[in-house]
Amino acid sequence: MTKLWALAFLGLVAAPGARVQEMPDWNKEAVALFSTLPIQDGGRVKPMRTFAEYALLQVNGRRKCATAPAALPWPLGRMIYPNRKPTEWLLDSLFFPERVGEYPMFLVEDSDAVAALGAAALGEKRGRYTYESLAPARARLLDLASMYAGKSEREFDTAQRQILHLAENLRAFERIVDVMAFAHGVFSIPPDTALAAIFDGRTPLRLSEVLGRAPHVHQRFAAIRNGEGDYDDDARARELDAFRALFDHLDEIRNGATAIALFPPSDDGASWLTVSDVVEAAFMPERDVTQAIAWLDRLEALAAARDDGEAFNAILRALHASIRARAEARGEYGRVELEAAFLNAKLFYRSLMLYIACFVLIALSWLMPRSRAMNVATAVALAVPTTLLVAGIAIRCVIRMRPPVTTLYETILFVTAVAVGIAFFIEWVNRQRVALAVGGLIGLFGMLLANKFELSHGKDTMPTMVAVLDTNFWLTAHVTTIVVGYGASLLAGAFAHIYVLARAVGIRSDRPEFYRSLTRMTYGVFCFGFLFTFAGTVLGGIWANESWGRFWGWDPKENGALLIVLWQLATLHARLGGYLREFGLHVAAVCCMAIVAFSWWGVNLLGVGLHNYGWTSGTMNALIVFWAFEGIVLAIAAATWIRGRAMAARGV
Amino acid sequence: MSKAIAIGRWIFRFLGSYGVSVVLLLFLALLTFLGTIDQVHHGLYEVQKKYFESLIVFHRYLGVLPGVYLLLVLAFVNIFCGAILRTRLGWRHMGLFIAHAGILILLAGAFVSHEFSVRGHVTLYEGEQAESFISYDAWELVVTPQDENAGKQELAISGADLDRAASNTSVTFYADGLPFDVVVKDFAANARPVPADGVEAVDGFRLERLDHEREVERNVPGAHVVLRDTASGEEVESLLWGMARYPWAVTIDGERWAVNLRRVSWPLPFVLRLDRFTREFYPGTTTPKAFISEVTLLDDGLEQHARISMNAPLRHRGYTAYQASWGPADARPGDRLYSSLSVVRNPAEPFPLYACAAICLGLVVHFCVRLVGYLRAENARRTR
DSSP, X not given: OHHHHHHHHHHHHOOTTOOOOOOOOOOHHHHHHHHTOEEEETTEEEEHHHHHHHHHHHHHSSSSBXXXXXXXXXXXXXXXXXXXXXXXXXXXXXXXXXXXXXXXXXXXXXXXXXXXXXXXXXXXXSEEEEHHHHHHHHHHHHHHHHHHTTSOGGGOOHHHHHHHHHHHHHHHHHHHHHHTHHHHOOBOOOTTSHHHHHTTTOOSBOHHHHHHTXXXXXXXXXXXXXXXXXXXXXXXXXXXXXXXXXXXXXXXXHHHOOSOBOBOOSSSOSOOBOHHHHHHHHTOTTOOOHHHHHHHHHHHHHHHTTTOHHHHHHHHHHHHHHHHHHHHHTTXXXXXXXXXXXXXXXXXXXXXXXXXXXXXXXXXHHHSTTOHHHHHHHHHHHHHHHHHHHHHHHHHHHHHTSOSOOSHHHHHHHHHHHHHHHHHHHHHHHOOSHHHHHHHHHHHHHHHHHHHHHHHXXXXXXXXXXXXXXXXXXXXXXXXXXXXXXXXXXXXHHHHHHHHHHHHHTTTTTOHHHHHHHHHHHHHHHHHHHHHXXXXXXXXXXXXXHHTSOSOOOOHHHHHHHHHHHHHHHHXXXXXXXXXXXXXXXXXXXXXXXXXXXXXXXXXXXXXXTTOOOOOTTHHHHHHHHHHHHHHHHHHHHHHHHHHHHXXXXXX | OHHHHHHHHHHHHHHTSHHHHHHHHHHHHHHHHHHHHGGGTSOXXXXXXXXXXXXXXXXXXXXXXXXXXXXXXXXXXXXXXHHHHHOOSSHHHHXXXXXXXXXXXXXXXXXXXXXXXXXXXXXXXXXXEEEEEEEEEEEEEEEEEOGGGTTSOOEEEEHHHHHTTTTSOOEEEOOTTOSEEEEEEEEESSEEEEEOOSTXXXXXXXXXXXXXXXXXXXXXXXXXXXXXXTTTOOEEEEEEETTOSSOEEEEETTEEEEEEEEEEEEEEEEEEEEEEEEXXXXXXXXXXXXXXXXXXEEETTEEEEEEEETTBOEEETTEEEEEEEEEOTTOOTTSOOXXXXXXXXXXXXXXXXXXXXXXXXXXXXXXXXXXXXHHHHHHHXXXX
């Protein structure tokens, strides 16, 4: 109904340039079946849902895609052209490639750059372009990108990086569309040729039909080329040309359809087959791809039934069951559905939203300090997103059969969970509501960071582990330990922020007990963090000795961890020696937070060393902002301290 | 006399004080930071030499700083003195005492490793075997008699000694039984021979000095060497280069000698044979899944099969072999592959493990003692 109204309104407004296009909505069953279709990608078997999620993230930088240029004012445009979710977008791309070309999904930061390449620029400087609108610029864009390809990413300026990025996205999209290109086309076979005879004169043919007779085609071609058969020269050339035309077609598919390995192999080989692989293998007598060709036939049927929901579902159901059975027989389907469900549940995104709500609630609760109901409400408001977060981490562990932390992305999730978890424990012990508030804030920042990281990376966050990391024992012993240390150190730093800022503003200055309690929290968590960073660092050395033959190699990541440990040790000894008291301890904890940021993210930016797994352009700016903020906090601390000394000197 | 004792006690207290600990730790942190940042512009090897294995560091902006080596020695003294000064019996001190003992073990281990461990590699094609391993970065100049004298003592000049000739200053080496002196007229740690003429040319070539590589093992040294007959004073000269395929063969007084600039190698007390090397990738990707060297150890007539892979080294008679790399990089399926194994002999290898166990145990004990105290205090506060 809303749609109808919107359409009526559209008629009145008559937005220029907005083309109304009928795009069928995918029904629930089709989406569900398609999203749990197992494929092999990035070295592991995963559901199509995962592929769709990260393919769309890479191309569009978001988890959804608009279906028409935003010529209409929001929210009107979205009512008429609802956004596509990842699986729907992938279905569109595979089955309606001509219409997906009209989706605005390529983010261009500077429209002058694409205008210079020959595309018609949008009004604004920054905007999302459709594939069609970029088509005039495509050739030059790809040329430029291949020119840059030899250079390392650090040498680029912003404009070059954007060009390269756009070209990559364009190619990524084309590769996806090419996967099903075969199913939308047919081969025409010239009549009355030897080739036509192989297919009993049937024409046009679908790919599966051609591949079903591939060995014959090859045999016959070789025979005619070798002079067999009763042909004069012209006739022979004509016969051979017919074959070559077919081979050219097949080559095009073979070169194009390489993006998704859709078919589990019939033998016990490790690699699943792409359409391209099937085309190639069909001509090898020693390979048996009968089953894969049957699946190709079903895919062609799917493409033909794309406008008929019922028929489409029926074919997809059978295809899904068949591929699934093969994957199950190979022991590779086990966690596919769990993974699809995990992505659909969007646990981390929901957790982020709930942390935001929790933060608002906490802010309100400060206005009602004596309300017991509010206390319970905030605790629950913090517990729910944290439970989602922990559940998400646990499900990821089950899907991957790995300990919770194996990638930079997972460190964010785990650090957040650890910090909030400890905050809960402390709240349970001292009931001051400070820990609760800090926990909420850390949860909020942590999940924001995780979300941002995932969006900007646009890559599967459950990658396979390279050989040196392929050891669950050491991943658990070293990585998990040190990341617990990071989390605790950050929490201690967060408490210290509260202390310093409270002191600076003079909150509850009549209650030294409040400050003493904060100090106890900070100190306790600081020591806890130290315990884990220290143990984690030494364990890292022992792991390094197991895999590289040296305990310590002064690698930047190792040094980063050591820096935290040394700083914490210096702080603890300074406190024991009486050089640091309450205030000093908190300042040291704030500094420790800055050092943790260096170790966690900063050393990755150096671009050197063995642990160089997290080079992320854009991180630098965020880090600089963070350090600048810490600098301001330290300056406030210094000012507060000097003021305190002056007041003490005056005997106030 | 009592004054001397008082001064001694003061020094001891000072060395073991928290103040010294804090200063040492802050300096260590500073140097670690500088040494990390500097790796952007300099290779790890240089940075390690400059900051971490040195007694004194000259920094461009900060002036003279203590090196990490010196700091660690002082830290050892500090912990040792501190332990004597402050250790008491009882739970409150037990954890920290154990942890600090662990750190002393760690530092002692680091010292032993740094001074006494040897590190090199064995690189073998499938089917090949080795009885020695070769240094990654240490070079030597070796004089070997040929012919019937082949068993005679050879002269080996270490890289450090060669370095004394690095700035075009002649250094003469001689050995008993050698009928000639070896004069190293010039030495460059990274160089290549280039065609030249004029006075500096030797056989139509001269050494062109190159910048040191970021990865020290990529340096290829060159030397300008003169052999001077001790009896007649006659001289023969040649340029030696690390990548030269053959040693310099020279005849003096009718005896044939070979002079070779080569990487240092050390004998293994056993024979290592590479039977098979396997590399696995995740299907459809270039992400390495596993590198496995299947080897046979031949020790005293006994054969023993073993698999060396990432995170699973082979340990035998004080030597440890790790999977390091493989090649050729452009090998196609079915090509013969080689595997490069890092070989380390480190008398202190297990020290970090003991240290880690002690430190973790100590810290956990201490942390638990303190946590119980904290919980009691909080409980008391809330009941109040």
